[in-house]
Amino acid sequence: MRAMFHDWPGLALKSFYWLFVLYLFLPLSLMVAVSFKDASFISFPLGNLTIDWYAKVIQDKQFLDACLYTIMIAAATTAIATVIGVWIAMLIGSLRGATQYVAFAIACLPAVVPGMISAISLRIFITTIDLPTGTVAIILGHVVHAVPFVVVMVLTRLRSMPGNLVDAARDLGADSTVTFFRVTLPYLGPAIFGGMIFCLLLSSDDFVRTFFLGGYRPTLPMLIFARVQSGMSPEINVMATLVLVVTAVVGLYAEYLTRRSRIR
Amino acid sequence: MEPVVQFENVRKSFGSFVAVDNLNLNIERGKFVTLLGPSGCGKSTTLRMLGGFETPTEGRILLSGRDVTMVPPNRRNVNIVFQDYALFPHMTVAKNIAFGLELKGVDQKQIQRRVSELLELVQLQEFASRLPSELSGGQRQRVALMRALAPDPDVLLLDEPLSALDAKLRQTMQIELKAIQEQTGKTFMFVTHDQEEALTMSDTIVVMNNGRIEQMGDPASLYKRPGSAFVATFLGETNLLRSDVVGTDAGEAAVRWNGMTIKASAGALSPKAGDAIYVVLRPEAIQCSAGEPGVANRVKGRIRQRVFKGNHTSLKVEIGEGHLLNALVHPSEVEGLSLDDIWVGWSAEATTLIPSRNAS
Numbered sequence A: 001m002r003a004m005f006h007d008w009p010g011l012a013l014k015s016f017y018w019l020f021v022l023y024l025f026l027p028l029s030l031m032v033a034v035s036f037k038d039a040s041f042i043s044f045p046l047g048n049l050t051i052d053w054y055a056k057v058i059q060d061k062q063f064l065d066a067c068l069y070t071i072m073i074a075a076a077t078t079a080i081a082t083v084i085g086v087w088i089a090m091l092i093g094s095l096r097g098a099t100q101y102v103a104f105a106i107a108c109l110p111a112v113v114p115g116m117i118s119a120i121s122l123r124i125f126i127t128t129i130d131l132p133t134g135t136v137a138i139i140l141g142h143v144v145h146a147v148p149f150v151v152v153m154v155l156t157r158l159r160s161m162p163g164n165l166v167d168a169a170r171d172l173g174a175d176s177t178v179t180f181f182r183v184t185l186p187y188l189g190p191a192i193f194g195g196m197i198f199c200l201l202l203s204s205d206d207f208v209r210t211f212f213l214g215g216y217r218p219t220l221p222m223l224i225f226a227r228v229q230s231g232m233s234p235e236i237n238v239m240a241t242l243v244l245v246v247t248a249v250v251g252l253y254a255e256y257l258t259r260r261s262r263i264r
Numbered sequence B: 001m002e003p004v005v006q007f008e009n010v011r012k013s014f015g016s017f018v019a020v021d022n023l024n025l026n027i028e029r030g031k032f033v034t035l036l037g038p039s040g041c042g043k044s045t046t047l048r049m050l051g052g053f054e055t056p057t058e059g060r061i062l063l064s065g066r067d068v069t070m071v072p073p074n075r076r077n078v079n080i081v082f083q084d085y086a087l088f089p090h091m092t093v094a095k096n097i098a099f100g101l102e103l104k105g106v107d108q109k110q111i112q113r114r115v116s117e118l119l120e121l122v123q124l125q126e127f128a129s130r131l132p133s134e135l136s137g138g139q140r141q142r143v144a145l146m147r148a149l150a151p152d153p154d155v156l157l158l159d160e161p162l163s164a165l166d167a168k169l170r171q172t173m174q175i176e177l178k179a180i181q182e183q184t185g186k187t188f189m190f191v192t193h194d195q196e197e198a199l200t201m202s203d204t205i206v207v208m209n210n211g212r213i214e215q216m217g218d219p220a221s222l223y224k225r226p227g228s229a230f231v232a233t234f235l236g237e238t239n240l241l242r243s244d245v246v247g248t249d250a251g252e253a254a255v256r257w258n259g260m261t262i263k264a265s266a267g268a269l270s271p272k273a274g275d276a277i278y279v280v281l282r283p284e285a286i287q288c289s290a291g292e293p294g295v296a297n298r299v300k301g302r303i304r305q306r307v308f309k310g311n312h313t314s315l316k317v318e319i320g321e322g323h324l325l326n327a328l329v330h331p332s333e334v335e336g337l338s339l340d341d342i343w344v345g346w347s348a349e350a351t352t353l354i355p356s357r358n359a360s
């Protein structure tokens, strides 16, 4: 007991942590709670609970279409960004000395350029090359943003790879292609998987780039934004709650899988 | 018979640093050959050149008579057992061993037969479907060995494969490795800096120093007749006595050391009076007694240190003023001896002479 009172730094650390958790979860919990509220405006106390809003949302054609569109773009972004990202990581991994650092810095640049700047420049770019706004342009924008994250994750794993695994494969008769697909790629597996999940989340969450590059068909963030502008309603809370649950599940599952593969 | 491996005037430099120089080495088929030398002497570089991972700066390497100097690793018939095993972490034991066979295009049935045959050789049948991370160090070692043996290479290269194991396991593996080599009749080229390992397993030891071959031969003759001070001190413990030749007579030389005259067999050398020379005297060649021994060389001394090691006793004997000889004797030999007044002696045949210009 005495020890506990004397351990001020420890106690302070713990309290700050729990305050942070509260700060993190309070708004989210409110949002979720209101999505069950039996009234069309947001107020307290909650009163009667209902799942009517959920029923309404999942019959909302616009919402479903936006979901589908978001998933489609995310999937395409992920596929393209993963291939490019792994490729660049392998390239950087094979470089030596100063060139390696320069190449790495350039590859990371898109991740740190402010979203707005990147969005505007991409918009100017697609106009210049006469590419219409819409699906292709959105995917282009998302890929540019997602690649650095794949590169960093894959490169980190690549650096931890024992150098003589590749030597061993070559020694046993594999040429460089076979070595890549049968030894290097499986070794990078967990990192690539993590990178892919990251791409999915980045793309489906992106607003700024999509806003500048999109056409008339809205992605989910665009749709929610449009709805918010015409007034808050429990329907928006429902959509947000659904997004929250799906992302959390995907994120936790990914974490579980990478953890399991790390133990091996 | 044609040697399976031939190094012809091979030289390898990294920038201005010469790692291997003027290497000429023929290796006979079916032999256990060990490259022995201190750290950084170019053993791994030699092995990696044979494996195809380094290209010689000069010279040629022939494998079964074919010039492979410029052939990439995947197209030459040698396999390496890496120091840290380099097992593929995502493949099971069986898959690891099958890897080289699959790439050779062997059909699945035959692969399975060969894999289980090899696993049986090292008693790892039950471990076929485990991942490398689920094995002990010794088991990983065996799997790495079998993976390298599976594609039936002309030569198996082993780069300090036992150094990650603890002392006890290392000894077991030394014997097992030698047994496997004899059983399979493969040519093994083994790299180590551990002289005991080299003496235990090899048919031929190649002693390297500073990128060059210092001496090669079978373990017993290298140990008995080292050609240089470096080999004498690197292979086993030794007393190296710097002396001057005073006379020669029928294959024997008389030399002066520390005020005494030593008779030593001249071996291949033909020393002349006045030459500076080293006498190699192995600690176990020295005998101790209370009375004067009946051998060619004998001198009185004092025991300065005595360490009981179980099956033998290690002594430091002082001769004259401050000259210490290391001796290994049977414990019963020194029982009841007075420490300050003993005789030490050794025969002329127990010693070898080394010209002192070879001293490093």
Ligand SMILES: Nc1ncnc2c1ncn2[C@@H]1O[C@H](COP(=O)(O)OP(=O)(O)OP(=O)(O)O)[C@@H](O)[C@H]1O
Pocket: B014, B017, B019, B037, B038, B039, B040, B041, B042, B043, B044, B045, B046, B193
């Ligand atoms: N890629 C390289 N670049 C530059 N120098 C190298 C390279 N590889 C080896 N060397 C140098 O060549 C020398 C011989 O190296 P090598 O690895 O053959 O030594 P070794 O005899 O195997 O030593 P150890 O017992 O420590 O493994 C060393 O001095 C090393 O620093």
Ligand SMILES: [Mg+2]
Pocket: B043, B044, B045, B159
């Ligand atoms: Mg080495």
